[in-house]
Structures are given as C-alpha cells and as structure tokens.
Amino acid sequence: MAELTGQVAVVTGAARGIGAAIARRLAAMGATVAITARDEARLNEVAREIESSGGKAETAAFDLLDPAAITRFAESIQKRYGRCDILVNNAGVGFIGSPLHQMPPKDWDTVLNTNLRGPYLMIRAFAPIMIEGSKQGRAGHIVNISSLAGHNPLKNGAAYAASKWGLNGLTYSVAEELREYGIRVSAVAPGSVNTGFNVARGSSDKRLQPDDIASVVAMLVTQAPQSFVSEVLMRPTMKP
Ligand SMILES: NC(=O)c1ccc[n+]([C@@H]2O[C@H](COP(=O)([O-])OP(=O)(O)OC[C@H]3O[C@@H](n4cnc5c(N)ncnc54)[C@H](OP(=O)(O)O)[C@@H]3O)[C@@H](O)[C@H]2O)c1
Numbered sequence: 001m002a003e004l005t006g007q008v009a010v011v012t013g014a015a016r017g018i019g020a021a022i023a024r025r026l027a028a029m030g031a032t033v034a035i036t037a038r039d040e041a042r043l044n045e046v047a048r049e050i051e052s053s054g055g056k057a058e059t060a061a062f063d064l065l066d067p068a069a070i071t072r073f074a075e076s077i078q079k080r081y082g083r084c085d086i087l088v089n090n091a092g093v094g095f096i097g098s099p100l101h102q103m104p105p106k107d108w109d110t111v112l113n114t115n116l117r118g119p120y121l122m123i124r125a126f127a128p129i130m131i132e133g134s135k136q137g138r139a140g141h142i143v144n145i146s147s148l149a150g151h152n153p154l155k156n157g158a159a160y161a162a163s164k165w166g167l168n169g170l171t172y173s174v175a176e177e178l179r180e181y182g183i184r185v186s187a188v189a190p191g192s193v194n195t196g197f198n199v200a201r202g203s204s205d206k207r208l209q210p211d212d213i214a215s216v217v218a219m220l221v222t223q224a225p226q227s228f229v230s231e232v233l234m235r236p237t238m239k240p
Contacts, residue, residue, distance in 0.1 A: 002030030003222050008081045010034045012064060012122060013091025015042035017144060021210030022088055022217050027055030029218060031086065034077055036060045038209035064091055064118035065110075074125035084129045085138065086221050089119035089167075090145040093196040094197060096157035108159050115163035116170065119144055123174060127183070134181040141221045142178070144171045145213070146187040148233065164189075168231070175230060186220050188213060190234040 009026045013019035015037035027033045027050045037043050040061035047057035060076070067131035076082055092115045095107045123142060130140030149157060150164030168187055175185035192198060194207040216232050223229060 002028070005030035007031045007085035007220075008034065008079065008083050008123075009076065009086035009088065010036070010084055010126065011088040011090060012036050012104050012118065013145075014046060017197060018190075018193060018210045018213045019090040020046045021214040022090060022176060023057065024050055024055075025211070025218050026086065026088075026212035026221075027057055028053065029222075032058070033043055034058050034060060034073075036062060036064075036073065037091065038063050041066075046168060047189065050071070061233040064121070064208060066170070067121050068126050070121045071144075074129065078129050079127075083133050083138065084126050085133070085140055087122060087126045087130075087140070087142045088145065089122055089142065091099075091118060092145065092163075092197075094149075094157065094160050096154070096160050097197045097200070098156055099143070100158040103159060111159040112139070112163050112166075115160070118167045119167060119170065127174075130183050131181050134183060139225055140178075140181075140183040142174070142183065142185045143182070143217050144185070144187045146171070146189045146231075148189050148191045148235070150187075150189055166170075173232065175228075182225070184220075184228045186224075186229055187231040188216050191236055192240050201240075204240050206236055206240045208236050209236060 008030040011019050011023045014035035023035045025032045043059040047059050050057040060073045070077040094110050146167045147164040149161045150168045154161040170186040192207045194209050
C-alpha cells in the first residue's frame with residue numbers, strides 16, 4: 001500500500017508549476033488530491049493526467065481572494081470525505097519588477113491577499129477539519145510554500161518579500177497553535193524554480209525544478225509522527 005493511501009490532500013495553485021508537481025506526487029503516493037486554482041481547464045488537465053496514472057483527483061476552480069468560495073470548498077471536502085490530512089498552501093503571485101514606491105495599491109493588495117491572506121483563509125477553513133480528525137487519532141499537516149525571498153531582501157519585489165516574510169511568521173506561529181492537536185505546520189522556502197512564475201527570465205535547467213519541491217513536501221508529510229520539520233530552505237546547486 002502506498003504511504004498516503006486513504007488520505008485526502010488539498011493543494012492550492014495546482015493548475016501548473018510547483019502546485020501541479022506537488023499534486024502529482026501526493027497522488028502517486030496514494031492520496032486523493034483536491035486541487036484548486038482559478039483556471040478550470042488547466043486544473044482538469046492536471047486531474048486527467050493524475051487519473052491516467054492511476055491516481056485520484058478532484059478539482060475546484062475558485063479565486064483564493066474569495067472567502068465564501070473557500071468556505072464552500074472546505075464544506076464540500078468535509079461532506080465528501082469527512083477529513084483533510086494534508087493542506088498545501090502553494091498558490092502565489094509575484095508582481096516582481098519595480099520599486100515599491102511605484103507599485104499601485106491594487107497590485108500590493110493582490111500580492112498580499114493571494115500569498116498571505118489566502119493561506120490564512122485556507123487554514124481558517126481546514127484546520128477545524130484537521131482538529132476533528134486529530135480527535136480520531138489522525139495527524140494533519142499544513143505545508144506553506146514560502147520562498148527564500150521570505151528570508152532575504154528582494155530588490156524590486158518588496159511586496160512579494162513582505163508576503164513571504166509574513167507567511168513564515170504565520171507558519172511558525174500557527175505551528176505553535178496546532179501542535180497540541182498533533183497537527184504539523186511547515187514551510188518550504190525555495191530559491192528560483194523553473195516555472196512560468198519566472199517566465200520573464202526564460203527557462204533554465206540550473207534552477208530548481210517543480211519536482212524538487214514536490215520531493216521535499218513528500219518528505220515532510222511522511223515524517224514519523226513524533227518528528228516535525230518546521231522549514232526547509234532550498235537552493236539550486238548551480239547559480240542560475
Ligand atoms: N517559481 C519560483 O521561482 C518560486 C520560488 C520560490 C517560491 N515560489 C512559490 O511557489 C508557489 C508556486 O509558484 P509557481 O512557480 O508554481 O507559480 P505559477 O506557475 O505561476 O503557479 C501559481 C499557481 O497559483 C494559482 N493562483 C494564483 N493566484 C491565484 C488566486 N487568486 N486564486 C487561486 N489560485 C491562484 C495559479 O492558478 P490560476 O492562475 O489558474 O489561479 C497557479 O496554479 C508560489 O507561492 C510562489 O511564490 C516560487
């Protein structure tokens with residue numbers, strides 16, 4: 001039996017890039033994956049691909065900026081499966097490329113609302129399901145996909161850096177709130193990854209690949225119950 005058989009994993013931003021790689025990996029490990037993003041057609045493609053490899057996937061297309069949609073999604077997972085074992089808060093946007101004093105407030109709001117408020121709303125919706133599961137002896141795991149930009153300055157990416165520094169603070173704090181239920185909350189902080197996120201810089205095999213992040217998420221969610229990894233920092237071996 002695969003390691004995650006019987007578990008339900010929710011992955012945000014799984015229409016492409018890192019999220020799609022994480023969803024494929026968790027499904028290959030036996031989890032039923034519920035994948036979300038706004039682009040329904042791309043989500044369906046990822047789900048079809050997972051199913052054609054023998055995995056189980058379902059899709060939910062909604063905008064993370066819409067709290068009511070998140071609540072409806074969590075209710076549907078609770079109704080359908082009565083559990084959520086893994087939540088990967090992966091969806092994120094960059095708006096990297098100009099100094100903060102030139103950034104319009106609407107772009108600031110999009111970055112902070114997607115990268116920081118989105119994970120908050122997802123945790124608000126899904127932690128109660130995990131807490132309920134912990135009463136039945138199950139352990140939940142929340143993995144927030146942060147960035148090295150959450151540890152370092154990022155010239156011309158101050159809003160993005162602020163969102164990821166914030167996400168790290170949220171991760172460590174919520175971990176303290178949920179550990180009493182046996183729920184682990186971890187962050188993964190990659191450097192440059194080869195996805196459409198970096199489209200302006202072209203593709204490069206010197207960058208981390210989406211599968212590298214998926215491998216770390218797989219490692220985190222299969223730790224022995226007494227072992228909890230707070231954060232993994234990742235860098236490409238070669239300087240891109
Ligand atoms: N690529 C890198 O170099 C890198 C490095 C470090 C950290 N990260 C982090 O890794 C995560 C994934 O990045 P990626 O490189 O895979 O980016 P990507 O290829 O641009 O994918 C981003 C995903 O987030 C979804 N998304 C964006 N805004 C959304 C919203 N408002 N509501 C719902 N879904 C939304 C997108 O789907 P829709 O557009 O269909 O909604 C897409 O599936 C992000 O949090 C990013 O900050 C990336």
